[in-house]
Amino acid sequence: MKNDGFTLVEALISLFIASLVLISLQFVVPLLKQISDAPKGTVLQTITHQLETQKYTITSATLTSARLKSYEGKDMYLEVKNDKLQLSGSSAGQIILMQNVTDLAVDNSNNYLNLTITTNKGKFSSILHLKKTVQNE
Template identity: 40%
Template sequence: MLMLKNKVQAFTLLEALIALGVLGLVFATIQCMLPSFRTQAPMPLDASLRAVTYQLTAQKYTSVAVLPHQLQLKSHDGKNMTLEVVKRRLQLSGESAGQIILIPEVQDFDVQDHEAYLQLEVLGENKQRATEALYLPRAP
């Protein structure tokens, strides 16, 4: 009887393990390098201020007092909150409520009280200025 030789060439188990190891190293290197390839453009100041005013309106805050560089608010659950610049960040803070940083890198914050609305003005680190109207009901 004649035995036919198998002419099909295939990987051996050792070669397959080496290939998987090299592929794993390539994927690990790519995964470690991905964060350095991302570039995050900062949000424009006017868009950030627009988002702040939208959140204050949507969360049903009421205006308590308006000072030149500070806005005192009351939340829908009765907590007293303050919108002001602290350590170059526009933040919303309150008693026993913590703080929420709304806009980083802010030089100045100004509030003007018009009868129908409040005018918020923010001056950014790069001298960029943004103004937005805030329509909040007055606290009784």
């Protein structure tokens, strides 16, 4: 007589293996979350480097935002809205650069912008070296 079902021993072994997998996932998932959270200072430096390599130029700056011009000639604004550091333009949409940012302070020097962001983890600064353009209005 042929029996196509599992024996009790086979069922218990498969349940044991499944429980080991679930227990190991319980410990691995929090470690992956810690690894994926890059330090905010590093993220800000990466953002400023990307803006420099994409050849943006500075049109003007206020204490809390910077007006940039893309290489295509589009006006873009680097500012904080809804706790997000974003690059937005009227005809270009928006690019969210960083989440959980409460404030952006822009120090406009002659040759660069010193950007300081405030998050729930502290303040972080980075220097943005861009060419300045003359505003035609």
